[in-house]
Each structure stands twice: as C-alpha cells, then as structure tokens.
Amino acid sequence: MEILEKLKQIVGPAHVLTGDMAAGYGRDWTGAYGSAPLAVLRPGTRDEAAAILRLAHDARLPVVPVAGNTGLAGGTFAEGALMISVERMNRIRDIRPGARVAVVEAGVILSALHDAAEAQGLIFPLFFGARGSAMIGGVLSTNAGGSNVLRYGNTRALCLGLEVVLPDGRVMDLMGALHKDNTGYDLKDLFIGAEGTLGLITAAVLKLMPKPRAHATAMVAVPALPDALMLLNRLQDETGGAVEAFEYMPADYMARLAACRPDLRPPFATPHAVNILVEVGATAPRDATPLPDGSLPVVTHLEETLAAMMADGAVLDAVVARSEAQRAEIWERREAAAEITFSRGPIVDSDIALPLDGVVPFLERMQVLLPRIDPGAETITVGHLGDGNLHYAVWPSRDDAALKDAIRETVEDVVAELGGSFSAEHGIGLSKKSTMARRKDPVALAVMAQIKAALDPQGIMNPGKLLPE
Amino acid sequence: MEILEKLKQIVGPAHVLTGDMAAGYGRDWTGAYGSAPLAVLRPGTRDEAAAILRLAHDARLPVVPVAGNTGLAGGTFAEGALMISVERMNRIRDIRPGARVAVVEAGVILSALHDAAEAQGLIFPLFFGARGSAMIGGVLSTNAGGSNVLRYGNTRALCLGLEVVLPDGRVMDLMGALHKDNTGYDLKDLFIGAEGTLGLITAAVLKLMPKPRAHATAMVAVPALPDALMLLNRLQDETGGAVEAFEYMPADYMARLAACRPDLRPPFATPHAVNILVEVGATAPRDATPLPDGSLPVVTHLEETLAAMMADGAVLDAVVARSEAQRAEIWERREAAAEITFSRGPIVDSDIALPLDGVVPFLERMQVLLPRIDPGAETITVGHLGDGNLHYAVWPSRDDAALKDAIRETVEDVVAELGGSFSAEHGIGLSKKSTMARRKDPVALAVMAQIKAALDPQGIMNPGKLLPE
CATH class of the missing domain: 3.30.70.2190 (Alpha-Beta Plaits)
Structure with missing residues (x-):
C-alpha cells in the first residue's frame, strides 16, 4: 500500500507494524474489545507523530492513539485504523526538584516516573494497579484516578502543561510549568480526558509532591x-x-x-x-x-x-x-x-461516583432491586470510598443480554437519582457510549459534538469513542 | 425600541435599565474602560437569562455579562451592547456541610458566601481585596486567584459543578457535586475563565474546606x-x-x-x-x-x-x-x-506568573532594562510570591504611548524568556488582547478561535474580549 510506504519514510520501516506484530496491539485484556488495526506506527518524536497525522488527515484515515493499553473501556479499539503507539516517546526530559515538576513524554511508563521522582525525594502521587504498564499519554487522555485522588486529586489536578498534536498535524504547545495562568480558554483540561478524540498528547509537565516521610x-x-x-x-x-x-x-x-x-x-x-x-x-x-x-x-x-x-x-x-x-x-x-473481578464472566461492571452521603443509599437500594431482576446474581464491590467512587460489579446468573441491560439500567437509575456519575474514572470509550447518550445532559452532549466537529471536522481521531452517534 | 419592550416582558420593566441607571454599569473603576451599554438587564432566574439570550441570539445583539464589575482587564466593556447583570440571581441555594459543598447562584457576593460557610464551621477559601463586591459569576468567569491559591488552588480548583446559558439560550446542566467524573470532555473548565465569551454562568457547585482552627x-x-x-x-x-x-x-x-x-x-x-x-x-x-x-x-x-x-x-x-x-x-x-497602585497614573501594570526560580531573575533583569528605556520610571511591586505571581507595575516618567508600549514589551520579553505567563490571574479582557496575539502559542489561539466559532457562531457573547481579532 502506498500509504504504508509513506509512513515507513516517516518513522522508519521497523516502526510500521502489520500482521501478527500489529495484532498484538489490537488485543484487549478485558477480552471485550479486540480489533485488527490496519497498521501500528511507533513514532520516536513529536515531529514524526505530527507527520503521521498530516498524512492521515490528507488521506482521511482513522487514527487511534495507544499508550500502555491498560484501559477498561475499549478506548483503543482500532479496527481498520492506523494505531499510533507512543511507546518510543518515552523520555523523562527533565525533573526540576526546585520547581517540583517533571517534563515527560507520552510513552513514559507511570512506574518509571514514580522511580525518577523518588530518586529526588519527591513523588508523582498517582497510583493504581496497572502502573507498571500504563503510560503517561493514556493516563492523561483518560484523566486516570486511582487510590490517592483523595489527597492529591486525579490526573487533571497533577498536570501543569501539555503538548498536543492536533488531528491535522499542527502542534499545540501548552508546556508551561506555572501554577497560575489565565491566558485564554483552558485548552489543557479540554484535551485531558478527551480519550484521544481531539488530538494526540505527546508530552506533559507534571506536578511532583514532597514524599511523605x-x-x-x-x-x-x-x-x-x-x-x-x-x-x-x-x-x-x-x-x-x-x-x-x-x-x-x-x-x-x-x-x-x-x-x-x-x-x-x-x-x-x-x-x-x-x-x-x-x-x-x-x-x-x-x-x-x-x-x-x-x-x-x-x-x-x-x-x-x-x-x-x-x-x-x-x-x-x-x-x-x-x-x-x-x-x-x-x-x-x-x-x-x-484480576479477581474480570477473571469471571459474564459480568456487568461499573465505575460510579456518588456524593459521599449517597454511597450507603446506593448500596441499600441495589440490595433491594437486584434480587428482583435476578435472584441468582452475585456482586463484587470495591472502591475508593473517600472519593465516593465504587466499582460495583454484578455477575448475573446467566449470560443474557437483556438481563445484563436490565441490571445496568437499574444501576444507572439509582446513580442518577442520587446525583452520581456513571463513569468516575475509567472514561467512556466504547463501553459507556450508550450510557452517555441516555444519561448525560443533552446540551452538554451537543456542545461536545460541536467541539469535536470544530477541532476534528473529518472525524479521524479515535473515531467512534466517547461521543454517542 | 421593540427589543426593549420584549426584554421588559421577560424580566419586568423595573429590570431593564437605560439612561443614567445603565450608565453606572458602564463605569469602570480603573477609569480605562468606560462604556455606554444599550441597556442593562437584571434577570431574576436562569430561565429569564435564557430567554434574554434567545432573544439576543435571534436579533444578533451583542451581550456582555456583568457580575460584581471588579475586574481589572476591561472584561465588561459594553458599548452599545445588552449587559446582563447577574446581581438578582443571588441565592445561596444550599450549603451541605456533610458533602462540603455550596450550591450558589452567579450573583452571590463572595463575602456573603464566606459568611455562610463560616456559619457551618467551613470556609470557601478564595480571598482577595474586592471580596465585598465581587460576585461568583465573575469570579468563575475570570478564574480568580487571590491570596490563598498557594494552599487551596484558584477558582477552577474550587468548582465542582456549573450551570451555563449558552449563546443561543440553551441551558447546560453540569451541576454535579462529585470529586470524580469522567463523562466526556471537561466542559466545566472550558467555561471557567472564558470571561463570558462562550456563555453566561448562572450557578455553581463550589467546594468548601474545613475552617483552620x-x-x-x-x-x-x-x-x-x-x-x-x-x-x-x-x-x-x-x-x-x-x-x-x-x-x-x-x-x-x-x-x-x-x-x-x-x-x-x-x-x-x-x-x-x-x-x-x-x-x-x-x-x-x-x-x-x-x-x-x-x-x-x-x-x-x-x-x-x-x-x-x-x-x-x-x-x-x-x-x-x-x-x-x-x-x-x-x-x-x-x-x-x-488602591495605592491605581491611584496614580500613568501606569503600566502587569499580572505575571513565573516559575518560582524565575522571580529573582525577572526582577534583576528589569532593574537593568527599565532605566535604559526610561531612567525616570518608578516601580511598585506586590505579589503572591508563593505562586510566582507578581503585580509588577511601572509609573513611567511621562504619559507617552510609545514609551508605555516599550516598557510593556520589555516586561513581556523577560517573562517569555523565563517561561512565564503574561496574565496570571486577571485575565485578558480588552487590556491584554494585543499581548495574546503576540505572545500566546499561535496554534492554541487558532484552537480557541475554532471553539468560539463553534459555540457562538454569531459572535454575540462578550464580543471583542479575550480573543485577538
């Protein structure tokens, strides 16, 4: 294919993967969102990534960013698309202990940043199970949460600056290391948590904190x-x-x-x-x-x-x-x-946030409602209680799509009644698109679609994710 | 005028101000940005505000939101425009001590929220000199800072939920009270700090903190x-x-x-x-x-x-x-x-942020450069040193536009060299538009213009502010 030849000129033949090599990237560890990408590209620099996006833009080819691929929502499903893996952009460019910031590329593995910060007596206070595989680009694109949000906030609260390649290949430089900056719209926070649908995050300035003694x-x-x-x-x-x-x-x-x-x-x-x-x-x-x-x-x-x-x-x-x-x-x-939740199926999982005073009412109502829908269902719950964030999962008594939908619908109903969120930290991806359509404020959805159309008029960036059709 | 009649039907005749009554709203206490609004409207509810915006949208009339009018950047300049004052939407709807949130309307005066929180043993930890006049709508629209950002963050960090009337009168409900919510693009932070150019903020859910003992x-x-x-x-x-x-x-x-x-x-x-x-x-x-x-x-x-x-x-x-x-x-x-800075003119003021290790170099370089431009210039500096935020102002020896431009340019050059921001907390308004055009990343400016065009295609919301032409 002519396009693959052009891509090889950009990133080098060794970094345009197809066939079995590409198939590995399309595998999804939840087992629910496997896909066959057209090719996987591994740019080594921001400029190579920008050249890929210019080419994809001109050819109107769909592009799916992938970092550590540890997401749970199908955000990297890439059937027939070009996947851009940020894994080779993995330099920690700078750790500035005086300013308490780290300047990192999108392919840096979270635990590698933990180690580099600790070597300076500091921490990057974002911790979750997949930290040995998750990469900064994915962490930012999904606004990852984890176990220490209670004290330090989620990824958004830990990011001071961002570098993004836009869908047409332009590079936006928001790489400030400032705690105060009121120079126009808050674009940084728009791209954080956008799940790669508005552009490709290539680098960031992150906050470091004193290491607890x-x-x-x-x-x-x-x-x-x-x-x-x-x-x-x-x-x-x-x-x-x-x-x-x-x-x-x-x-x-x-x-x-x-x-x-x-x-x-x-x-x-x-x-x-x-x-x-x-x-x-x-x-x-x-x-x-x-x-x-x-x-x-x-x-x-x-x-x-x-x-x-x-x-x-x-x-x-x-x-x-x-x-x-x-x-x-x-x-x-x-x-x-x-590990223990997803090793058994079928499962209806959830990632909900409730006001702190809504956690007990949620569990009490589900204890009444679930047996009415499926008397044989079992549950497994684990959560970041300090944030009101529960992973409440149900193993229904049988693998029946209508039954699973009914369970999901009931969870969502109770969450909505209590003023909660149907996606606290895992994001939308493919898995919660129908919930987005049914549960999110319709005006907010329309505004999101307007922003997507403005910044990615051809719809090539991670198509089909986050926004309902 | 027919339009004023329609507006009177929406908000009542007592709340459509013209003539002298309106002129007061056009007065600006810095003395630099006085204007004559066509009329000042004082809706009592969100729905009245939405009806005004629908009308303005259909008539393609410019609309300028105004809250406490304590800004320093000319953000409420409203020559020939409809001004929407949020002053009557001033209810503290709810203080929930258990969840540590306050639900407030845009016209609540900051110090009134301070008092209401203190009555519950809590604080809303945003403090600055104008707190007795500034209102929540303006505080949010400018992402106000102040003296306690060091510990508690700026307004953005203190806001959990938002209600916005869009330029066409649609109401967007993002009034969650959650600490984690990854349901699509972060629209809340897009409207915070947008200086009223994307919509009218009518209410918010704000974080409260334990009162220091x-x-x-x-x-x-x-x-x-x-x-x-x-x-x-x-x-x-x-x-x-x-x-x-x-x-x-x-x-x-x-x-x-x-x-x-x-x-x-x-x-x-x-x-x-x-x-x-x-x-x-x-x-x-x-x-x-x-x-x-x-x-x-x-x-x-x-x-x-x-x-x-x-x-x-x-x-x-x-x-x-x-x-x-x-x-x-x-x-x-x-x-x-x-008070003491602006009581003397002519003045070239600034509101800059620097990395903490850039504060000393900034002042040292200005001490060398300023006398070269204007040997008779005097300075007055005050700042939130813990955030690297300085208000460095110069009283030039004479009121000469070219001289003032040269001083401003030099300050901006030094700030840019040190990786700083030319607007830390006061925003852009009219006062820093030319700086935006010259100093902000051009791709970021283009993205802001794309977003503005997508959400306000007629350009009626606070026209001429924040975005360079």
Whole structure:
C-alpha cells in the first residue's frame, strides 16, 4: 500500500507494524474489545507523530492513539485504523526538584516516573494497579484516578502543561510549568480526558509532591459503612487532611479474594462485612520523627484513633502495618481487584461516583432491586470510598443480554437519582457510549459534538469513542 | 425600541435599565474602560437569562455579562451592547456541610458566601481585596486567584459543578457535586475563565474546606528574595504544606503605602527591602490546642522557624500577630494594593506568573532594562510570591504611548524568556488582547478561535474580549 510506504519514510520501516506484530496491539485484556488495526506506527518524536497525522488527515484515515493499553473501556479499539503507539516517546526530559515538576513524554511508563521522582525525594502521587504498564499519554487522555485522588486529586489536578498534536498535524504547545495562568480558554483540561478524540498528547509537565516521610497503613473492620465514613472524617480532621487512601473492600470482595488468591492471608481471623484500607501520609517531620519508644507519631496517632473507636464499638478489628512488607501485603489485597473481578464472566461492571452521603443509599437500594431482576446474581464491590467512587460489579446468573441491560439500567437509575456519575474514572470509550447518550445532559452532549466537529471536522481521531452517534 | 419592550416582558420593566441607571454599569473603576451599554438587564432566574439570550441570539445583539464589575482587564466593556447583570440571581441555594459543598447562584457576593460557610464551621477559601463586591459569576468567569491559591488552588480548583446559558439560550446542566467524573470532555473548565465569551454562568457547585482552627500570621523582613523562598520552603516542609499565604511587599510598595495610607502603621522601625506577609493555617487540633503557657503550637512553630532563621541572618525582623486585630492590621497593608497602585497614573501594570526560580531573575533583569528605556520610571511591586505571581507595575516618567508600549514589551520579553505567563490571574479582557496575539502559542489561539466559532457562531457573547481579532 502506498500509504504504508509513506509512513515507513516517516518513522522508519521497523516502526510500521502489520500482521501478527500489529495484532498484538489490537488485543484487549478485558477480552471485550479486540480489533485488527490496519497498521501500528511507533513514532520516536513529536515531529514524526505530527507527520503521521498530516498524512492521515490528507488521506482521511482513522487514527487511534495507544499508550500502555491498560484501559477498561475499549478506548483503543482500532479496527481498520492506523494505531499510533507512543511507546518510543518515552523520555523523562527533565525533573526540576526546585520547581517540583517533571517534563515527560507520552510513552513514559507511570512506574518509571514514580522511580525518577523518588530518586529526588519527591513523588508523582498517582497510583493504581496497572502502573507498571500504563503510560503517561493514556493516563492523561483518560484523566486516570486511582487510590490517592483523595489527597492529591486525579490526573487533571497533577498536570501543569501539555503538548498536543492536533488531528491535522499542527502542534499545540501548552508546556508551561506555572501554577497560575489565565491566558485564554483552558485548552489543557479540554484535551485531558478527551480519550484521544481531539488530538494526540505527546508530552506533559507534571506536578511532583514532597514524599511523605512515613506512612501509617491499616486494614480496619467496622460494623457498617457509616462507621467507615465516621472514621474517615475523624482522621481527616485530626491529621489536617493527610489521609491518602481510604479503600472499601466489603465481604463479597474479601470472599472472592480468598477464593482466587489463597496466597494472600486474610487480614482478620473472622470475616467482616465492611473492611477498609486506610493510609495516612506524614509530610511534616514531627509526624515521622520516632518517639522515645521507637514508634512513629503518625502510626501512634492512627492507632489511638482506632483504639478510641474500638472502645465505642465503631471499629471491630484493625491491623496496623509495622513494616513496609506488611504495608505491601495490605495493598496487595486491594490491587488484586481487576484480576479477581474480570477473571469471571459474564459480568456487568461499573465505575460510579456518588456524593459521599449517597454511597450507603446506593448500596441499600441495589440490595433491594437486584434480587428482583435476578435472584441468582452475585456482586463484587470495591472502591475508593473517600472519593465516593465504587466499582460495583454484578455477575448475573446467566449470560443474557437483556438481563445484563436490565441490571445496568437499574444501576444507572439509582446513580442518577442520587446525583452520581456513571463513569468516575475509567472514561467512556466504547463501553459507556450508550450510557452517555441516555444519561448525560443533552446540551452538554451537543456542545461536545460541536467541539469535536470544530477541532476534528473529518472525524479521524479515535473515531467512534466517547461521543454517542 | 421593540427589543426593549420584549426584554421588559421577560424580566419586568423595573429590570431593564437605560439612561443614567445603565450608565453606572458602564463605569469602570480603573477609569480605562468606560462604556455606554444599550441597556442593562437584571434577570431574576436562569430561565429569564435564557430567554434574554434567545432573544439576543435571534436579533444578533451583542451581550456582555456583568457580575460584581471588579475586574481589572476591561472584561465588561459594553458599548452599545445588552449587559446582563447577574446581581438578582443571588441565592445561596444550599450549603451541605456533610458533602462540603455550596450550591450558589452567579450573583452571590463572595463575602456573603464566606459568611455562610463560616456559619457551618467551613470556609470557601478564595480571598482577595474586592471580596465585598465581587460576585461568583465573575469570579468563575475570570478564574480568580487571590491570596490563598498557594494552599487551596484558584477558582477552577474550587468548582465542582456549573450551570451555563449558552449563546443561543440553551441551558447546560453540569451541576454535579462529585470529586470524580469522567463523562466526556471537561466542559466545566472550558467555561471557567472564558470571561463570558462562550456563555453566561448562572450557578455553581463550589467546594468548601474545613475552617483552620487557628492562624499564625507574621510580617517578616528578610535581606533578599532568596531568603524569602528559603523561608517558604522551610515552612512548607515543617507544616506539611499548611502555608496559606506568602505575600511579597518590597520597599517600593511599602514606601507608597506609607505615603498613601498614613493611617496604617509601618510594620518595622526601619524600612526593609523585602517584606513578606506569611500565614500558616492550623487544621489539625494539635496545632491549635493551647500549650501550658497559653500559646498556640502553630504560632510557636512559626516563631521558632523565624528565630532560627534570624540567628542565621536570613531573617532581619519579624512581627507575629498576637490577636485577630493584629492579624487584620497585617492584612490591611497587603489589601491596599489596588488602591495605592491605581491611584496614580500613568501606569503600566502587569499580572505575571513565573516559575518560582524565575522571580529573582525577572526582577534583576528589569532593574537593568527599565532605566535604559526610561531612567525616570518608578516601580511598585506586590505579589503572591508563593505562586510566582507578581503585580509588577511601572509609573513611567511621562504619559507617552510609545514609551508605555516599550516598557510593556520589555516586561513581556523577560517573562517569555523565563517561561512565564503574561496574565496570571486577571485575565485578558480588552487590556491584554494585543499581548495574546503576540505572545500566546499561535496554534492554541487558532484552537480557541475554532471553539468560539463553534459555540457562538454569531459572535454575540462578550464580543471583542479575550480573543485577538
């Protein structure tokens, strides 16, 4: 094909992949969104990426950006399209400890940025299970969340500057490292979370934070969710907002975890209905300077709060990590979530956000409504409780499209009634397009379509994703 | 006029102002951007505002939104246009302490929201001098900054949800109260800071924060700016990031303050080159629980840091507030900034942001370059040093347009060389349009124009603002 020859001239023959090599990129680990891309291109520079987009624009060829390919929403489905993989644009261009910023290319793997920041005594505070594969370009394009949003915000809150190749190959330079900049429309935030439908993110300026001097981490069992929210509020007040993670693992999750991962010890001698992973970060020296008995104030503080609540019956059991190994063990139970949820099908998964006072009503209503639709259905729930973000998934009793639709519809109804979101952190991709059409404010949808048409009039950038037809 | 009759039917005759009544709205307190609006409309509801915009859209009449009219960039210049004042849409619809959000209309005055939040033991942490007049609609449309951005972020970071009337009168409902929501393009942030050129903001969901239990506030004199930055870093590290304000008032500012406001006592017996207002907020109880001697730990901590730096010669003098009255006195010196700067002309003002490590080089270069252009020029500088945001203003020796342009150009050159922004928090309006045209990334400007054309094809919303022709 003539177009492939031209592409080889741009990126070199070794970086225009077809056949089996390309097929690997079309495989999707959820198993739901496999595709056969026309070719996979691996530009080494922004300018090569821009040349690819100019060519695709002139030829009106669809282009699908791909980074670490760890998304859950089918955002990289690329049947018959050119895939642009950013994997070779993987330089950490600069770490400026004084300004607390990192300048990175889109192909940098999240955990590589973690390591580079730590080497300077800093952190890039975005953590989730797939951090060893996820790349910055995908993280930005999906506005990824994770376990530390509670303290540090999502990806959007951590990005100061952006470089984007537009659908026609023009390069937009918004690579500032400033905390204040009111020079026109906020284009940066428009491209963050746009799932590659408006352009290709090629580089970014990201915020770094001081590395907490110590952590206090615990698994806590409480009688019911309101006790968990009380624990969260109490710890936030007493630490001045230093709670970094507050993760919810109810009984259904713990049971499935025990079945799938017998290598992980159960945290408590007896199972509990509501299990919480809580982590507090000690940023100030006084919280991390060992006391005369060798204990750390941040840990002592967490223990005292837990002991006081235990005396009131608001905490049933708790295990506080005494070492990094114990802390890692606690986190392993949480990070197995995707593995143990998606290893069984059929599944109706969700990624919902609720106002904090809507979490309990949601679960209570589903407990009534789900058995009416499917008495044999089982659930598995895990979530970032501190953000009101639940991954509530249902395994229906049979693989029936109408039944799955009914379950999905009910979840969405309850979420809408409670003022929640049907996509908290995973995005829309292909998987939630019909929900977008039915649930998002219609004027907002129309405005999104107007913006898409203005910036990508030929509709070549990641076609068919995010926006309903 | 027929159109005024129709408008009277929408909002009632008492709320269609013309003549002298309208003229007041066209007056601009900087004195630079006075205009004569065709009429001023004061809708009482979102639906009235939408009806006005439908009418204006059909008649292709220009519409200029106005809220508290405290902007500094000419953003409400409305010659021959319909002005929509949001002042009557001034209800605080809801304060939800549990979810820590306030649901407010665009005409709520910032200080009224402060009071309502405080009544619940919470704060809306956006503070600047004009807070007694500025309204939420303007605050959002300009993405206002102020003195506490260092700890809490600018307006954008404090807004969870938005309601917007589009240029054709459609209403877009993005009034979520969620901390995570990845349902399509980030339209909220597109309208925040758009200066009314894309639509009229009518309501918002805003974040509230726990009220600090106590503050430690001081005026500090240091030998030079690097000592100030050392003080900032030290305090941030030791308090775990609890510095709420870090304001810079150099000798030129203090001299002008003494001349204009003899009622305010000078903070120190002798003048100093670099004066800093620093404030630390105590959020955790242990920082605000009185010690046996009655002092507060947060104050003691600040005093100890200052004493240690004084011993090293890095702090020359310091006054720590011992009461709310003393704290207020310290703040008064800072909040007189606009008054004392703009009471003298001609002036070339600026609102620049620099990377933190660019502040000293900027001032050093201007000290060399300004006398070359205008040996008789005087300067007055004040700024949010913790954000790298300086209001560096020049009083040239004569009122000469070419001279003022040369000064402006030099400031912009130095800012650009240092990777800074020519508008940190005041926005573009009319005042910085030519700078936008010359200094902003041209591709970003083209994308902004594409978005404007897509959402306001007739160009009726706040025409002539923000975007260069």
